[in-house]
Amino acid sequence: MKTLEFDVAVIGAGSAGLSAYRAAKAHGKNVVLIESGPYGTTCARVGCMPSKLLIAAAEAAHAVAEAAGFGVQAGALRIDGKAVMQRVKSERDRFVGFVVKGVEHIDAAERLRGHARFIAADCLQIDDHTQVKAERIVIATGSSPQIPKELRDLGKHLIVNDDVFAWDDLPESVAVIGVGIIGLELGQALHRLGVRVAIFGRGGRLAQLSDEAINQTAVDCFGAELDLRLNTTLVGAKLVDKQVELHTRSGDGNEHTEHFQYVLAATGRTPNIAGLGLDATGLQLNEHGLPLFDPLTMQCGHGGIFIAGDVDNDRPLLHEATDEGRIAGDNAARFPHVVQGLRRVGLGIAFTDPQIATVGQTYRTLKKDHFQTGEVSFADQGRSRVMRQNRGLLRVYGERGSHRFLGAEMIGPRAEHLAHLLAWACQNQMTVDQMLDMPFYHPVIEEGVRTALRDLKENLVKQVSEIEHCTDCTPGV
Ligand SMILES: Cc1cc2nc3c(=O)[nH]c(=O)nc-3n(C[C@H](O)[C@H](O)[C@H](O)COP(=O)(O)OP(=O)(O)OC[C@H]3O[C@@H](n4cnc5c(N)ncnc54)[C@H](O)[C@@H]3O)c2cc1C
Numbered sequence: 310m311k312t313l314e315f316d317v318a319v320i321g322a323g324s325a326g327l328s329a330y331r332a333a334k335a336h337g338k339n340v341v342l343i344e345s346g347p348y349g350t351t352c353a354r355v356g357c358m359p360s361k362l363l364i365a366a367a368e369a370a371h372a373v374a375e376a377a378g379f380g381v382q383a384g385a386l387r388i389d390g391k392a393v394m395q396r397v398k399s400e401r402d403r404f405v406g407f408v409v410k411g412v413e414h415i416d417a418a419e420r421l422r423g424h425a426r427f428i429a430a431d432c433l434q435i436d437d438h439t440q441v442k443a444e445r446i447v448i449a450t451g452s453s454p455q456i457p458k459e460l461r462d463l464g465k466h467l468i469v470n471d472d473v474f475a476w477d478d479l480p481e482s483v484a485v486i487g488v489g490i491i492g493l494e495l496g497q498a499l500h501r502l503g504v505r506v507a508i509f510g511r512g513g514r515l516a517q518l519s520d521e522a523i524n525q526t527a528v529d530c531f532g533a534e535l536d537l538r539l540n541t542t543l544v545g546a547k548l549v550d551k552q553v554e555l556h557t558r559s560g561d562g563n564e565h566t567e568h569f570q571y572v573l574a575a576t577g578r579t580p581n582i583a584g585l586g587l588d589a590t591g592l593q594l595n596e597h598g599l600p601l602f603d604p605l606t607m608q609c610g611h612g613g614i615f616i617a618g619d620v621d622n623d624r625p626l627l628h629e630a631t632d633e634g635r636i637a638g639d640n641a642a643r644f645p646h647v648v649q650g651l652r653r654v655g656l657g658i659a660f661t662d663p664q665i666a667t668v669g670q671t672y673r674t675l676k677k678d679h680f681q682t683g684e685v686s687f688a689d690q691g692r693s694r695v696m697r698q699n700r701g702l703l704r705v706y707g708e709r710g711s712h713r714f715l716g717a718e719m720i721g722p723r724a725e726h727l728a729h730l731l732a733w734a735c736q737n738q739m740t741v742d743q744m745l746d747m748p749f750y751h752p753v754i755e756e757g758v759r760t761a762l763r764d765l766k767e768n769l770v771k772q773v774s775e776i777e778h779c780t781d782c783t784p785g786v
């Protein structure tokens with residue numbers, strides 16, 4: 310057994326861990342990066358990048374299928390599953406290669422391989438070969454797919470996102486369980502690539518949307534294209550003749566039995582804390598066993614342990630993981646003099662078609678009676694119609710009184726760009742008037758944003774004038 314001492318230890322060489330390592334090194338500290346799995350990060354290996362590569366192939370197939378709508382006849386669509394997966398994997402490997410190269414540039418004496426487990430608040434056991442003593446430790450262990458118990462006996466026919474990006478060819482059929490972001494992104498992409506797909510949701514909410522009007526529009530959009538089964542309960546699943554026999558109960562109480570080659574569990578992700586020995590840290594843990602932490606400093610309690618990335622179960626997105634890692638690593642190096650780091654306005658994007666996005670305060674987090682809404686449907690929005698992408702709805706929220714822009718939920722064409730524009734306005738605390746003073750070109754989808762903001766402004770003003778001209782408040786006026 311070796312014993313090593315460092316100023317800072319970082320557990321996990323994912324996006325959050327790498328960011329923490331660099332931030333701590335910037336203070337000239339002696340830092341160790343500990344990783345139990347393959348280098349390359351979840352984002353590059355089995356997350357953001359390969360999923361967007363698969364979606365890009367699906368978009369190409371969809372464009373060909375849709376071309377006839379413009380009077381362009383592209384001939385019969387033929388999808389070469391092997392070529393699709395070959396491109397997904399080779400481009401993915403290129404992205405992973407850059408990350409791995411970066412890790413390999415780190416001094417070998419500052420990299421350790423193995424599973425880290427706390428044996429004290431300032432001491433980690435790495436597998437059975439090394440003990441690492443460090444007064445400051447960053448937990449950046451990421452998350453893993455959560456598997457419903459009904460699916461656990463399906464062997465290789467139960468798949469998660471990682472397995473999809475290991476395929477050499479596209480399968481015949483997949484049942485996707487879960488209508489969150491992963492379920493919708495991968496489910497729609499596979500469907501457009503010719504795979505028989507059914508997507509099952511136990512509730513009626515798609516991709517974490519909280520505004521009912523947006524959610525209903527999303528249900529209508531995806532329901533028109535995909536085999537989408539909402540309010541459906543998973544009853545059981547078993548293997549019969551190398552096929553999954555899936556039993557479900559639909560909202561009307563009827564039971565259904567169907568057969569698929571694979572079942573994809575897209576049912577949320579769980580923080581990687583199993584076997585981490587958090588009990589040995591003396592930290593206060595919540596009901597899920599996660600340490601309580603300050604999201605501005607990433608400090609757990611008042612000691613030298615910090616947390617960052619998916620493992621903290623707060624905002625499981627790539628840009629948040631790197632921000633949190635930077636704050637955690639910086640503060641680990643500064644400890645005990647920790648400082649608050651920059652947290653940005655909330656921004657979430659699902660790369661479906663149409664895209665779904667949320668900005669700033671989502672409908673769920675708005676204070677009742679403190680806001681007004683404005684909206685635009687993309688059905689008749691000029692540029693969206695030109696492109697035959699005129700589906701969706703944008704709802705924007707503004708604060709009563711101050712007229713400050715608070716946030717938005719949307720499903721619509723190129724929502725990734727609209728969401729960025731709105732997020733920047735939100736972080737700059739702009740008012741609706743200030744946003745309307747900005748230039749809008751013609752003809753662009755952003756003109757739809759302007760329509761929604763004008764509607765919001767009208768509703769904000771209307772409310773004030775209704776009060777001002779209220780005969781009950783000022784009798785005789
Ligand atoms: C299919 C999919 C698509 C996604 N698409 C997007 C997207 O488009 N945009 C977006 O913003 N986000 C997306 N995400 C989310 C994004 O990938 C994550 O938020 C981000 O990768 C989290 O980074 P992390 O550093 O917290 O975790 P990871 O990158 O998973 O790093 C954690 C590391 O810790 C290691 N580890 C765990 N336990 C231990 C231990 N005890 N000892 C040592 N090492 C340990 C793991 O092996 C792992 O390498 C997607 C996720 C998935 C699954």
Ligand SMILES: NC(=O)c1ccc[n+]([C@@H]2O[C@H](COP(=O)([O-])OP(=O)(O)OC[C@H]3O[C@@H](n4cnc5c(N)ncnc54)[C@H](O)[C@@H]3O)[C@@H](O)[C@H]2O)c1
Nearest residue numbers: 457487488489490491492511575576577578625658659660
């Ligand atoms: N574009 C992106 O930014 C992107 C893409 C993919 C993933 N991600 C990140 O990854 C995280 C995980 O994604 P996800 O889609 O797995 O999680 P999610 O929380 O978005 O969705 C999980 C879904 O599974 C359903 N579910 C859970 N248990 C179920 C069961 N037993 N039966 C049926 N349905 C069940 C939930 O109701 C929900 O609809 C997301 O929170 C997101 O932050 C982001």
